[in-house]
Every structure is written in structure tokens, then in C-alpha cells.
Amino acid sequence: MKILLLGYGKMGKLISELAEKRGHEIIAKISIENVEDLDNLDPEEIDVAIEFSQPESAVSNITWAIERHIPVVAGTTGWLDEWKRVTEFVNQKSGTLFYASNFSIGVNIFFKANEYLAKLMNDTDGYSASIKEIHHTAKLDAPSGTAITTAEGIINNHKGYDSWTLTQGEPVKRNSVPVESERVDPTPGTHIVKYDSPFDLIELSHTAHSREGFVKGAVLVAEWILDKKGVLNMNDFLSFEI
Ligand SMILES: NC(=O)C1=CN([C@@H]2O[C@H](COP(=O)(O)OP(=O)(O)OC[C@H]3O[C@@H](n4cnc5c(N)ncnc54)[C@H](OP(=O)(O)O)[C@@H]3O)[C@@H](O)[C@H]2O)C=CC1
Numbered sequence: 001m002k003i004l005l006l007g008y009g010k011m012g013k014l015i016s017e018l019a020e021k022r023g024h025e026i027i028a029k030i031s032i033e034n035v036e037d038l039d040n041l042d043p044e045e046i047d048v049a050i051e052f053s054q055p056e057s058a059v060s061n062i063t064w065a066i067e068r069h070i071p072v073v074a075g076t077t078g079w080l081d082e083w084k085r086v087t088e089f090v091n092q093k094s095g096t097l098f099y100a101s102n103f104s105i106g107v108n109i110f111f112k113a114n115e116y117l118a119k120l121m122n123d124t125d126g127y128s129a130s131i132k133e134i135h136h137t138a139k140l141d142a143p144s145g146t147a148i149t150t151a152e153g154i155i156n157n158h159k160g161y162d163s164w165t166l167t168q169g170e171p172v173k174r175n176s177v178p179v180e181s182e183r184v185d186p187t188p189g190t191h192i193v194k195y196d197s198p199f200d201l202i203e204l205s206h207t208a209h210s211r212e213g214f215v216k217g218a219v220l221v222a223e224w225i226l227d228k229k230g231v232l233n234m235n236d237f238l239s240f241e242i
């Protein structure tokens with residue numbers, strides 16, 4: 001498989017290593033300093049683009065590839081205010097876009113456990129939900145994409161919540177899930193869901209030991225999407241039954 005890397009930072013470099021180990025060819029490694037190299041690429045020679053760049057460049061990178069009929073695996077977070085516009089564009093062009101806020105299998109199991117826990121908590125009194133995420137200090141967006149997906153999992157499954165609010169401890173509306181972001185090096189990504197009551201505390205957490213889980217998931221998805229169309233996510237890839 002011939003891969004274009006849109007973004008060649010911490011994630012792009014590790015993806016390049018694993019993809020080459022799995023026998024794939026990297027056609028180009030694009031970062032800010034060589035972004036003009038995109039003009040010299042032949043789209044016919046690219047099977048898939050893997051996009052891990054920055055919130056401000058994700059949308060232009062994705063649309064660049066979709067315009068050229070290149071399927072995109074997108075992992076950059078922090079651009080979802082543009083989600084509707086981007087996905088309409090993908091569908092209009094009959095393109096392929098796979099987005100995941102987190103490509104690790106473990107986090108996707110955590111997402112399912114979070115949804116199930118939120119359903120159980122519906123019938124209880126006195127528990128307040130909250131989310132905390134911890135990442136390295138180079139992270140540009142807050143809260144993390146994973147924390148947003150986690151909050152959506154609560155909102156879609158618990159009648160007591162209809163929104164989330166980024167907070168550093170100050171009070172939030174009763175129907176909003178408070179989300180706190182902390183930046184501590186070298187944390188690859190930690191997410192904690194809490195349901196606290198006057199009597200006890202229930203916690204569900206996921207701690208990444210390294211970036212390897214994200215990297216492996218992104219490469220496996222890139223191999224999987226080659227013959228797929230439309231806007232896809234980890235539920236399409238993993239098809240969990242619970
Ligand atoms: N979905 C998931 O599972 C995961 C998502 N992420 C997300 O992926 C993104 C990247 O993370 P990470 O690799 O750690 O970040 P880095 O900051 O290490 O790397 C980002 C890279 O993007 C490059 N870049 C900036 N602008 C452009 C552009 N216009 N076109 C192409 N490349 C560009 C930067 O270039 P330069 O080096 O020249 O500055 C840099 O190489 C973040 O949004 C992060 O939140 C991270 C891990 C897992």
C-alpha cells in the first residue's frame with residue numbers, strides 16, 4: 001500500500017515506522033516545512049492518506065486529499081466545529097473519510113464501557129458525572145478529542161446530561177458534564193470518568209502507556225478502508241456486540 005503522511009510529528013513518525021515494517025511504502029512525509037511538496041505528488045500513486053497534523057491544518061489536508069479521490073484516515077483532533085461541512089463535502093465527492101478521536105482498541109473498549117455505565121447510572125439518584133483528561137504539554141487542543149467522545153457517550157445514554165463544559169473546577173450547569181484538562185509531561189493520554197455521590201465514588205479510566213496503541217490502530221484502519229466509501233468510524237471497523 002502506498003501511503004501519504006499528512007503530518008510528520010510524533011504520530012506521523014511512529015506510523016511511518018510501523019507501516020514500513022508491515023511492508024507499506026511511504027510516498028511522502030508532509031509537515032509545515034515541506035507542505036508545498038503536495039503540488040508535486042501524483043494522486044494516482046497514493047492509495048491512502050494518513051492525517052495526524054494540527055487542528056488548524058486538518059480540514060485543508062482532508063479536503064486536499066478528498067478532492068483527489070484519495071481515502072483519508074484522520075486522527076487530528078480539535079477541528080470538529082467543521083465536521084458538518086467536511087462530511088458533506090466527502091459525501092458530495094463520493095469520497096472516503098475515516099475519523100477517530102482515538103485509534104487505540106483499548107480506548108474504544110473504554111468508550112463502550114462508558115456508554116454502558118451511563119445507561120446504568122440513569123436509574124440512580126445523587127451521582128454527578130465528570131471527566132478528566134491528562135496529556136503531555138505539547139498538546140494544542142483542550143479538551144482532548146477522546147474526552148469529547150467520552151462526554152458524548154454520557155450525553156447520548158444518560159437522561160440527566162445534554163452538554164459538556166470545559167472547566168478547571170468552577171461550577172457548571174447541572175445538566176452539563178464537567179470536563180477538566182491537565183497537561184503533564186510525558187503523559188501519552190489518560191482519561192477518567194467519575195460518578196461521585198455523598199456515599200461513594202465510581203471511576204472508569206484508561207491510561208495509554210505509549211502512543212503504540214494509537215499508531216497500530218491507525219495503520220490497521222488504513223489497510224481496511226481501501227475498498228470502503230463514505231464517512232466511517234471505529235464502530236464500523238470494530239463492530240463490537242454488547
Ligand atoms: N486519533 C488518535 O488516536 C490520536 C490523535 N492525535 C492527534 O493527532 C494530531 C497530531 O499529534 P502529534 O503527532 O502528537 O502532533 P505533533 O505536533 O508531534 O505533529 C504534528 C505535525 O503536523 C505538522 N503540520 C502542521 N501543519 C501542517 C500542515 N499544514 N500540513 C501537514 N502537516 C502539518 C507539524 O509540522 P512541523 O513539524 O513542521 O511543525 C508536525 O510535524 C493532534 O491533533 C493529536 O491530538 C494524537 C495521537 C492519537
Ligand SMILES: O=C(O)C1=N[C@H](C(=O)O)C[C@H](O)C1
Nearest residue numbers: 077101102139144145146189
Ligand atoms: O494529542 C495527543 O497526544 C492525543 N490526542 C488524542 C485526543 O485528543 O484524544 C488521542 C490521544 O489521547 C492522544
